[in-house]
Amino acid sequence: MTSETTAGRRAHAATDPWGRLNPRLILVNLSVVAAPLALYGATHAVTGGEINLQVLITLGSFLITCLVMAGISLMRLLTTRYLLTDDRIELRKGLLFRSHRSVPVDRIRSVDLTANPLHRVFGLTSLEIGTGEHGESAGAGLSLDGISKKDADELRRQLIERRSAGRGLTVDETDGPIAEMDWAWLRYAPLTIWGVGGVFVAVGTVYRTLYEMKIDPLELGIVKDIEDRFGSVPLWFGILVTVLVIVIIGVIGSTATFIEGWSGYRLEREDGGMFRVRRGMLVTRSVTIEERRLRGVEVAEPLLLRWAGGARLKAVASGLGNDEENSSRSRLTPPVPHALALAVAADVLAEKQSPTALAELAPHPRAALRRRVNLALGTAALTAALLAVPGLWLTPVLVHTGWITGLVLLPILLAYAFDAYRNLGSAIQGRYLVARSGTFARRTVALQREGIIGWSITRSAFQRRAGLLTLGATTAAGTGVYKVRDIAVSDGLALADRAVPQVLAQFIERRPGRG
Structure with missing residues (x-):
C-alpha cells in the first residue's frame, strides 16, 4: 500500500x-x-x-x-x-x-x-x-x-x-567570498549601548505585561527577597550595584545578540552581478543585493566601537524595502576592524581603495563649532537648573547637587562638542560625494554622484544667523537622503554644483560684482 x-x-x-x-x-x-x-x-x-x-x-x-x-x-x-x-x-x-x-x-x-x-x-x-x-x-x-x-x-x-x-x-572571475566570520571580532560585541538599552526595554516589557495581568511586580516574592537583602545598604552602594548589574547584563546581551545574528557570516559575490550576505545562528538569513543597484557605502562608527578601532559597513542600495527592511538588509559586515571595513567597501564598490578613506574632507566653518559649544553650554546649564531650582523650595542639597552636576558635565559635553566638529567634513572623490558627521555614532557615506536625483536645503533660524545650511543629497537608494551638515552657504552650493552640475544652477541667483 x-x-x-x-x-x-x-x-x-x-x-x-x-x-x-x-x-x-x-x-x-x-x-x-x-x-x-x-x-x-x-x-x-x-x-x-x-x-x-x-x-x-x-x-x-x-x-x-x-x-x-x-x-x-x-x-x-x-x-x-x-x-x-x-x-x-x-x-x-x-x-x-x-x-x-x-x-x-x-x-x-x-x-x-x-x-x-x-x-x-x-x-x-x-x-x-x-x-x-x-x-x-x-x-x-x-x-x-x-x-x-x-x-x-x-x-x-x-x-x-x-x-x-x-x-x-556571464560568470565573473572575481566571483567568490569577500569576507567571512572571524571570531576575533567578538571583542567588539559589547561596545554598543543597545545591550544596556535592551535591559531597560526587557524590564519595561515584563513590567507592562504583569501590570496588564493585574499583577504588581513590586509585590512578587523575588522582588521582596531582594528588597530584604539590600534594603539596608547605603544608597550610593545600591546605585553602584544596580549600574554594574545592568552593564553586565547588557554586555552579556550584546554578546549573545552578536553570536546569534552573525554566526556563519559570509559575504560573497555571485554570478549574475549579485552580492549575498549569509548569517545567523537561531534565525538564519540569506540576503541578496543586486550589484548594479548599489549606489555607495556607509561606514558607521559608534563611539565605543570607534575608540576600539572598529566599524560597521552598510550598503547604500535601492530596492531593499522600507526603512526597517533597509536597515536590516543593507548590513554588509558585523562590527569589524576599521581597516577591514574599508577593504570590504573597496571590494564591493570595485575600487582599489574605499572612497571614504581616499577623500580629503574639507573642514566646516568655525561657526559650526560655535553651534556645538553653545549646545553643550546650554545642556549643562539646563541640567543644573532642573536640579537646583526645585531645591530653592525643597532642600539645599538639590541646589548643591545641581551646580556640581553642571560642573561635572560641562567638560564632558565640551569634549563631545569639539569631537562632533572635528568629525564634520565633505568632499568630492572621483565619482563619489563623501560626507561625514556625528560623534556618538560617526557616519561616513560615499554616495555615487550619478545616484543623486536632487538636493534638499534646510536652514534653521540659528543656522541662518551663522551663515550655515544643511545640504541633503536625495537618492532612490538607502535612507533616501544623505546630509552634509552645517556647511557654509557658498561652500554647500558649490559642493552641490560640483557633485551634480546644473541641477541647482537654475535656482541660484548670481549677484553681479561691484565696481
Whole structure:
C-alpha cells in the first residue's frame, strides 16, 4: 500500500508542475500553540500558583490568537501553489479571496531566505522574491513561507540562473567570498549601548505585561527577597550595584545578540552581478543585493566601537524595502576592524581603495563649532537648573547637587562638542560625494554622484544667523537622503554644483560684482 501511494504521488508530481508548501508546516503551526502554554507555566511559577481571573483571560486570549494564526497558516498551506517557467514565476493562493500573481524573471532583484528556529527544527525556510520596488507594495514581490530548505536553495539557484541567462550575463572571475566570520571580532560585541538599552526595554516589557495581568511586580516574592537583602545598604552602594548589574547584563546581551545574528557570516559575490550576505545562528538569513543597484557605502562608527578601532559597513542600495527592511538588509559586515571595513567597501564598490578613506574632507566653518559649544553650554546649564531650582523650595542639597552636576558635565559635553566638529567634513572623490558627521555614532557615506536625483536645503533660524545650511543629497537608494551638515552657504552650493552640475544652477541667483 505504501509503495503504491508513493508511486501515485510521484506520478501526480510529474503531471502537475505546480509546487506546494511543505506539509511539515503543519507541525510548525501546532508548535505555535505551545507559547501560551509555556507562558501559563511561567506565570504559575512566578506567582506561586496564585493565578487570578485576569491572568486566565489574558492567557486564554493569547491561546485563541495562536489558534487563529495556526488556522490561517493551515489555509495558506492548503491553497498556495507556485510555478517557475523559463521567463516568469507565478503564485496562486487564497481560499475566500484568491489571488494569482506573476513576476517576470528579468524583474527579479533579490531572492532572500530566512528561517526562524521553528522552521529550522522542521527543515523549512521562507523564500522572499523582491523586484526592487520601494516597500514591495501593490504585490510587487512574492513570498513562499514554508518550503523545504533543499527546495528553497534549488528554486533560488534556478531563479538567479534564468535571470542571468535572460540578461546575457556571464560568470565573473572575481566571483567568490569577500569576507567571512572571524571570531576575533567578538571583542567588539559589547561596545554598543543597545545591550544596556535592551535591559531597560526587557524590564519595561515584563513590567507592562504583569501590570496588564493585574499583577504588581513590586509585590512578587523575588522582588521582596531582594528588597530584604539590600534594603539596608547605603544608597550610593545600591546605585553602584544596580549600574554594574545592568552593564553586565547588557554586555552579556550584546554578546549573545552578536553570536546569534552573525554566526556563519559570509559575504560573497555571485554570478549574475549579485552580492549575498549569509548569517545567523537561531534565525538564519540569506540576503541578496543586486550589484548594479548599489549606489555607495556607509561606514558607521559608534563611539565605543570607534575608540576600539572598529566599524560597521552598510550598503547604500535601492530596492531593499522600507526603512526597517533597509536597515536590516543593507548590513554588509558585523562590527569589524576599521581597516577591514574599508577593504570590504573597496571590494564591493570595485575600487582599489574605499572612497571614504581616499577623500580629503574639507573642514566646516568655525561657526559650526560655535553651534556645538553653545549646545553643550546650554545642556549643562539646563541640567543644573532642573536640579537646583526645585531645591530653592525643597532642600539645599538639590541646589548643591545641581551646580556640581553642571560642573561635572560641562567638560564632558565640551569634549563631545569639539569631537562632533572635528568629525564634520565633505568632499568630492572621483565619482563619489563623501560626507561625514556625528560623534556618538560617526557616519561616513560615499554616495555615487550619478545616484543623486536632487538636493534638499534646510536652514534653521540659528543656522541662518551663522551663515550655515544643511545640504541633503536625495537618492532612490538607502535612507533616501544623505546630509552634509552645517556647511557654509557658498561652500554647500558649490559642493552641490560640483557633485551634480546644473541641477541647482537654475535656482541660484548670481549677484553681479561691484565696481
